[in-house]
Amino acid sequence: xxxxxxxxxxxxxxxxxxxxxxxxxxxxxxxxxxxxxxxxxxxxxxxxxxxxxxxxxxxxxxxxxxxxxxxxxxxxxxxxxxxxxxxxxxxxxxxxxxxxxxxxxxxxxxxxxxxxxxxxxxxxxxxxxxxxxxxxxxxxxxxxxxxxxxxxxxxxxxxxxxxxxxxxxxxxxxxxxxxxxxxxxxxxxxxxxxxxxxxxxxxxxxxxxxxxxxxxxxxxxxxxxxxxxxxxxxxxxxxxxxxxxxxxxxxxxxxxxxxxxxxxxxxxxxxxxxxxxxxxxxxxxxxxxxxxxxxxxxxxxxxxxxxxxxxxxxxxxxxxxxxxxxxxxxxxxxxxxxxxxxxxxxxxxxxxxxxxxxxxxxxxxxxxxxxxxxxxxxxxxxxxxxxxxxxxxxxxxxxxxxxxxxxxxxxxxxxxxxxxxxxxxxxxxxxxxxxxxxxxxxxxxxxxxxxxxxxxxxxxxxxxxxxxxxxxxxxxxxxxxxxxxxxxxxxxxxxxxxxxxxxxxxxxxxxxxxxxxxxxxxxxxxxxxxxxxxxxxxxxxxxxxxxxxxxxxxxxxxxxxxxxxxxxxxxxxxxxxxxxxxxxxxx
Amino acid sequence: xxxxxxxxxxxxxxxxxxxxxxxxxxxxxxxxxxxxxxxxxxxxxxxxxxxxxxxxxxxxxxxxxxxxxxxxxxxxxxxxxxxxxxxxxxxxxxxxxxxxxxxxxxxxxxxxxxxxxxxxxxxxxxxxxxxxxxxxxxxxxxxxxxxxxxxxxxxxxxxxxxxxxxxxxxxxxxxxxxxxxxxxxxxxxxxxxxxxxxxxxxxxxxxxxxxxxxxxxxxxxxxxxxxxxxxxxxxxxxxxxxxxxxxxxxxxxxxxxxxxxxxxxxxxxxxxxxxxxxxxxxxxxxxxxxxxxxxxxxxxxxxxxxxxxxxxxxxxxxxxxxxxxxxxxxxxxxxxxxxxxxxxxxxxxxxx
Numbered sequence: 001x002x003x004x005x006x007x008x009x010x011x012x013x014x015x016x017x018x019x020x021x022x023x024x025x026x027x028x029x030x031x032x033x034x035x036x037x038x039x040x041x042x043x044x045x046x047x048x049x050x051x052x053x054x055x056x057x058x059x060x061x062x063x064x065x066x067x068x069x070x071x072x073x074x075x076x077x078x079x080x081x082x083x084x085x086x087x088x089x090x091x092x093x094x095x096x097x098x099x100x101x102x103x104x105x106x107x108x109x110x111x112x113x114x115x116x117x118x119x120x121x122x123x124x125x126x127x128x129x130x131x132x133x134x135x136x137x138x139x140x141x142x143x144x145x146x147x148x149x150x151x152x153x154x155x156x157x158x159x160x161x162x163x164x165x166x167x168x169x170x171x172x173x174x175x176x177x178x179x180x181x182x183x184x185x186x187x188x189x190x191x192x193x194x195x196x197x198x199x200x201x202x203x204x205x206x207x208x209x210x211x212x213x214x215x216x217x218x219x220x221x222x223x224x225x226x227x228x229x230x231x232x233x234x235x236x237x238x239x240x241x242x243x244x245x246x247x248x249x250x251x252x253x254x255x256x257x258x259x260x261x262x263x264x265x266x267x268x269x270x271x272x273x274x275x276x277x278x279x280x281x282x283x284x285x286x287x288x289x290x291x292x293x294x295x296x297x298x299x300x301x302x303x304x305x306x307x308x309x310x311x312x313x314x315x316x317x318x319x320x321x322x323x324x325x326x327x328x329x330x331x332x333x334x335x336x337x338x339x340x341x342x343x344x345x346x347x348x349x350x351x352x353x354x355x356x357x358x359x360x361x362x363x364x365x366x367x368x369x370x371x372x373x374x375x376x377x378x379x380x381x382x383x384x385x386x387x388x389x390x391x392x393x394x395x396x397x398x399x400x401x402x403x404x405x406x407x408x409x410x411x412x413x414x415x416x417x418x419x420x421x422x423x424x425x426x427x428x429x430x431x432x433x434x435x436x437x438x439x440x441x442x443x444x445x446x447x448x449x450x451x452x453x454x455x456x457x458x459x460x461x462x463x464x465x466x467x468x469x470x471x472x473x474x475x476x477x478x479x480x481x482x483x484x485x486x487x488x489x490x491x492x493x494x495x496x497x498x499x500x501x502x503x504x505x506x507x508x509x510x511x512x513x514x515x516x517x518x519x520x521x522x523x524x525x526x527x528x529x530x531x532x533x534x535x536x537x538x539x540x541x542x543x544x545x546x547x548x549x550x551x552x553x554x555x556x557x558x559x560x561x562x563x564x565x566x567x568x569x570x571x572x573x574x575x576x577x578x579x580x581x582x583x584x585x586x587x
Numbered sequence: 588x589x590x591x592x593x594x595x596x597x598x599x600x601x602x603x604x605x606x607x608x609x610x611x612x613x614x615x616x617x618x619x620x621x622x623x624x625x626x627x628x629x630x631x632x633x634x635x636x637x638x639x640x641x642x643x644x645x646x647x648x649x650x651x652x653x654x655x656x657x658x659x660x661x662x663x664x665x666x667x668x669x670x671x672x673x674x675x676x677x678x679x680x681x682x683x684x685x686x687x688x689x690x691x692x693x694x695x696x697x698x699x700x701x702x703x704x705x706x707x708x709x710x711x712x713x714x715x716x717x718x719x720x721x722x723x724x725x726x727x728x729x730x731x732x733x734x735x736x737x738x739x740x741x742x743x744x745x746x747x748x749x750x751x752x753x754x755x756x757x758x759x760x761x762x763x764x765x766x767x768x769x770x771x772x773x774x775x776x777x778x779x780x781x782x783x784x785x786x787x788x789x790x791x792x793x794x795x796x797x798x799x800x801x802x803x804x805x806x807x808x809x810x811x812x813x814x815x816x817x818x819x820x821x822x823x824x825x826x827x828x829x830x831x832x833x834x835x836x837x838x839x840x841x842x843x844x845x846x847x848x849x850x851x852x853x854x855x856x857x858x859x860x861x862x863x864x865x866x867x868x869x870x871x872x873x874x875x876x877x878x879x880x881x882x883x884x885x886x887x888x889x890x891x892x893x894x895x896x897x898x899x900x901x902x903x904x905x906x907x908x909x910x911x912x913x914x915x916x917x918x919x920x921x922x923x924x925x926x927x928x929x930x931x932x933x934x935x936x937x938x939x
Contacts, residue, residue, distance in 0.1 A: 152669035195724040475812035494899020498888035
């Protein structure tokens, strides 16, 4: 019923807007004033003399375009452009403790390494550019990328290749994992407002985990082609994407997902736009029936005034998932409406979102129809010239939550969610302060469950002098929760609080750059099961400096004493004193 | 049953029929003479200009020498002097409007910015309209207005570097931003000497003012703070950038409203895409928050960026399993429910 009413609202507004005046033009260019119009300097185009009561339209000492000659301004002295630059380095970890924890996300280079290699030739062909950059070549982690363009941006291409090595942090470490991502993209503008885009990405993963987790050895290839441009009174987009996944361990079936989409945006008038889109997703798995997802959407944008906009969006999604033998959603209806208003330096937005799902239950004997209703709002603007306030949030309610087929038949869904964020930032010219408060809570009233978090972020950037700046930030999260059972261990025993902080001092002289940065984090976790990663803290200090010689050469040194400690599993602790010496040259 | 049919019939009668009637009435009304609406600022500057209103760049340089001289090193320069482009899409005037009316009115306090597009003075909608004159293959004005950035008053020039002086902090050559005509004005925090939020960030692309974490982090402070948690997506390590997940310029066929979270995640994590014979309902994405039901995508103090530590994640929903159901381990690495994202073999997700 809500969808019907929303659709009717769309019809009413369409008719209303078509019948009314459009928004009044703002800041329209007034007709040219013959007294000051340079085109009629000294008289109009018919050769008649200017009115003697008017001051001469042509000021003295003007150039050929009629501009008054300004006093000569000093030329800007710019350093010579560099075409080629190389950055070499030597690093040592100085590591004691868990190597796998130290390499959790990346592998810092050690020994001699090529930190950066960059080539940006000055091309003679006007409107063209080229750029190549490689970081960490021949190291365990490296990244190379290139960008090309010619025809004044009519053709643009980019390519990239990345190799990452990392390790699952464990007391008894396993082999390092590897991920290789490569791809390229080409965009060709065929005519003003019409372009063709092609993208391709290849992703190979070999992730090694400890028992009982299964290792990943998989390969994903993705490509996408899209054509967008003007067609008749509007814009059309046609796109196709293809994702192919293969699992080399033989556990998961190979899968291909193909998606084709079409959309058309019709600018009915200055005040009304309508867009329709359709997409068809086909999923094919080895030795399984095909799955399909069809999505149809209609969007209307209405300018109700010069500073008021209304957006309405309707979407219907139908899913056919014959492989699924448990609960799944076979249809979804979605409707949103959003009203935004601007006045002076303030902006406000309020919206409503309604969603109905046809959910097939776990033993596929009947269909539930849960309904979500969300109201959201946002307001932002300047409290004072130097201070800005932003408040945003939403509240969501679930009606008709589906029952579960588990031993406990009460619904498993969160039927109430609230979110609120308040941000205040500003300050005098040399200091910028910011304070962010975020609250979020989820409730399941059927099971008397609630999970809540309050997060505080406060920071400041202080320009102590033209060359010296100080940055500090403090972030704290408080989590709490409860269910209907009050037997140890309760939910609240698994909701850790955490704190992170950073202080950074930067001294920026013409040839010398120095910085000292400290980042720390700590967790306050009851950890009743005494598991690893439950209660940890880390401190990371980085002291760095580099000196730039007049010819563009640069020497750098960084010293980074880092420490990580796990209160439960000391085998994951590490201490590192990373030293890096780098030198770069530009040609 | 009869009452339900009657209620639906009345609802349709009293809502749809008047709506259609209004639409028909509007369409059937005597057509007013077509009104040619003048475009609003800044498009009116181009609409009302003739070729004679455009001057050469020496005129610009007579007052704005620094900007003209340094523009050749600006990332936008390679695209601005196509001789095949119309005159209103070449050089300084392609962005700032025809030069001669600006020169003629340059001494007017109130009228100065009526005849020229100043990207320090213009509203975000006006900046977007100016940029999308050329960049309408990226998105249309209609699509831009729908974005959260548009609602927040974030303009194109908030993120993109056009002039060399727009870059945050020093440029790659290590020199400070070139001389700015308005250097006497109070500097914004964007003009203060700046270091990257995360030193290993990849090279900024698409003419961004800085690397994405530094740029986005100017507003999204809490998100950057989350990346400093112990478990995080590897943005601090330079493995990802914000736009790998977030569609800042929604394509005409891809709006954040229609793209579910799971579709975003499975581009890199295809092993959890499914569909599986036995789905874990909230992770199937259409009921609830999908992947975000269990994971915090930016950073978390909990392993695997989970919302909750250990089996607390499961007992948020499966409250009855809190204390008596095989206590002592995580639910998914105790050798039991290892196929937590979905299983092709077991309804209780006991194996992949």
